Amino acid sequence: ERAALLARLRTMGLTRAQGRRLLVLESLPQALPAALGGILTGWAAVRLLSPGIDLTTLAVPATTSPAGRAELSADPWSLAVPAVAVLVLAVGVAAVQAWWSGRRGAVAELRAGDAR
Numbered sequence: 001e002r003a004a005l006l007a008r009l010r011t012m013g014l015t016r017a018q019g020r021r022l023l024v025l026e027s028l029p030q031a032l033p034a035a036l037g038g039i040l041t042g043w044a045a046v047r048l049l050s051p052g053i054d055l056t057t058l059a060v061p062a063t064t065s066p067a068g069r070a071e072l073s074a075d076p077w078s079l080a081v082p083a084v085a086v087l088v089l090a091v092g093v094a095a096v097q098a099w100w101s102g103r104r105g106a107v108a109e110l111r112a113g114d115a116r
Contacts, residue, residue, distance in 0.1 A: 002097070020098040024091050031090035035083035042082070046074035 006019050014022075050073070 023094040027094040
């Protein structure tokens with residue numbers, strides 16, 4: 001349906017670049033809350049689990065005495081990288097979809113839409 005809609009818009013003067021921008025902007029309202037929700041969930045999980053998890057046995061070898069408690073912390077990179085990956089994936093899928101639908105051409109897509 002989306003490819004047929006883009007084909008109809010192309011017949012009305014929409015350029016391929018505008019079609020790509022339209023698909024990318026259409027994907028952002030779902031991707032941005034997903035990225036922000038992932039950041040919030042990751043931060044909350046670390047804040048809630050850190051008092052009950054002692055990483056000293058993982059951080060310090062068993063042959064030496066523990067120098068202190070190894071704490072679980074949420075650094076900005078570990079929260080930002082997955083969120084950016086979600087955004088890049090959503091925008092990339094929309095861009096590939098726009099590129100793929102632009103390859104077929106408006107006439108072929110409109111004819112395929114009329115056959116239903």
